Amino acid sequence: MKELKIFTSKPRKKVLISGDFREVLLSHETSIIEQRIIVVILSAIRDEQALFITVKSPLKLKHEKQLSFDDYFEGWAYQGTIDFSLAFEDLNPGKKMKNVSIQAALINMANMNWLRLRDEGYKAVPFIMEPGWNHKNIYFKMDKAVMKHLVNMSPYFPVKKELPYLASTSNTLRFLMWLLKYKNQQGIFKSYLQMLKELFVPKDRYEGRYRFERDFLVNIKADLDTYNDFSFNYSYSKGYYRISIYYTKNAVGQKTEFPTLDSLQTERTLKYLKKRRSLNDQNISVLRKLFGLRGYKILSMHLKRKIPVQLTGDEYIKAVFRLLENT
Numbered sequence: 001m002k003e004l005k006i007f008t009s010k011p012r013k014k015v016l017i018s019g020d021f022r023e024v025l026l027s028h029e030t031s032i033i034e035q036r037i038i039v040v041i042l043s044a045i046r047d048e049q050a051l052f053i054t055v056k057s058p059l060k061l062k063h064e065k066q067l068s069f070d071d072y073f074e075g076w077a078y079q080g081t082i083d084f085s086l087a088f089e090d091l092n093p094g095k096k097m098k099n100v101s102i103q104a105a106l107i108n109m110a111n112m113n114w115l116r117l118r119d120e121g122y123k124a125v126p127f128i129m130e131p132g133w134n135h136k137n138i139y140f141k142m143d144k145a146v147m148k149h150l151v152n153m154s155p156y157f158p159v160k161k162e163l164p165y166l167a168s169t170s171n172t173l174r175f176l177m178w179l180l181k182y183k184n185q186q187g188i189f190k191s192y193l194q195m196l197k198e199l200f201v202p203k204d205r206y207e208g209r210y211r212f213e214r215d216f217l218v219n220i221k222a223d224l225d226t227y228n229d230f231s232f233n234y235s236y237s238k239g240y241y242r243i244s245i246y247y248t249k250n251a252v253g254q255k256t257e258f259p260t261l262d263s264l265q266t267e268r269t270l271k272y273l274k275k276r277r278s279l280n281d282q283n284i285s286v287l288r289k290l291f292g293l294r295g296y297k298i299l300s301m302h303l304k305r306k307i308p309v310q311l312t313g314d315e316y317i318k319a320v321f322r323l324l325e326n327t
Contacts, residue, residue: 006085007083008044009040009041009087010043012043014158015039015158015159016049016156016157016159017159018151019155019157020152021150022157022177022180024115025174025177026174027200028114028115030173030174033102036091037109041086043161044086049156081142082142082147083140083141084140084142085137086137087138088136088137089136103131106128106131106140107131109128110126110127110128112125112126114127115127115146125145127146128140157177163176163223166223167223169219169220171216171219172223174199175199176220178198179232182243191240221234224248229247230247242265265296266296269291269300269303270287273303277312277313277316278313290324294324303323307320
């Protein structure tokens with residue numbers, strides 16, 4: 001029988017969160033300490049996680065085969081569990097928390113009620129098993145079924161390991177997991193109640209959207225602005241939130257620009273005006289430049305003033321210029 005492999009935490013700048021486990025983090029009310037334990041675990045298995053990331057190759061190999069989870073972990077996979085060893089120092093730099101709080105979090109994560117995995121239905125399993133510790137290290141085991149969710153890297157999301165150590169609220173990582181879902185889309189447009197539902201926040205948690213913004217969104221935005229690669233802007237109108245994602249000053253390397261909230265609102269308005277005022281591509285190009293010069297808020301405020309409804313095409317554009325000349 002082969003010896004069980006022991007994962008030891010290593011210093012990492014980022015961890016990789018699988019698509020499967022993203023849903024777990026989003027839907028669970030995890031504490032800051034539990035989030036720290038999770039990212040340290042993910043950091044420890046990063047090398048093995050990388051094996052599950054499909055790298056696009058310029059060569060198409062006819063007989064190329066994606067290895068299975070058991071193929072990669074045959075040294076221990078058939079025995080069902082794997083051992084972890086984490087240093088207290090990794091979870092508690094500067095000793096800001098009491099070790100007893102960390103121990104309580106470990107015991108909680110070993111509870112059958114902490115995690116429910118979807119695997120041909122739902123299965124309640126402990127996230128970790130047999131937690132133990134001495135004055136320097138923490139020890140526990142992890143079931144193979146849980147490990148599969150951690151290393152299923154299709155898709156995956158890179159997250160800064162330091163975020164749970166710096167964030168002011170445990171909601172920050174959870175909201176980020178939700179935001180990542182829309183990273184490649186042209187903004188987010190959701191009703192207040194739909195946002196609560198997707199964020200697994202009870203409808204009666206906050207006394208309306210003002211409290212939701214004050215006690216939830218504002219703190220999260222401040223955390224992501226300060227500590228993350230990207231953050232978000234939001235606006236609210238007629239029952240709906242419009243959210244745009246942008247890179248922060250902390251982002252490094254080559255980046256694809258996210259659409260701004262201003263550009264999202266501009267494009268939505270141009271789409272409406274094109275149909276309503278029978279505008280051609282040249283007309284739309286002129287209006288887009290005007291929005292760029294004046295900004296969405298200022299120009300849209302002027303356009304909401306009465307321009308005769310019968311004016312369309314070039315005549316509408318001329319009316320816009322006359323309106324701006326008189327302001």
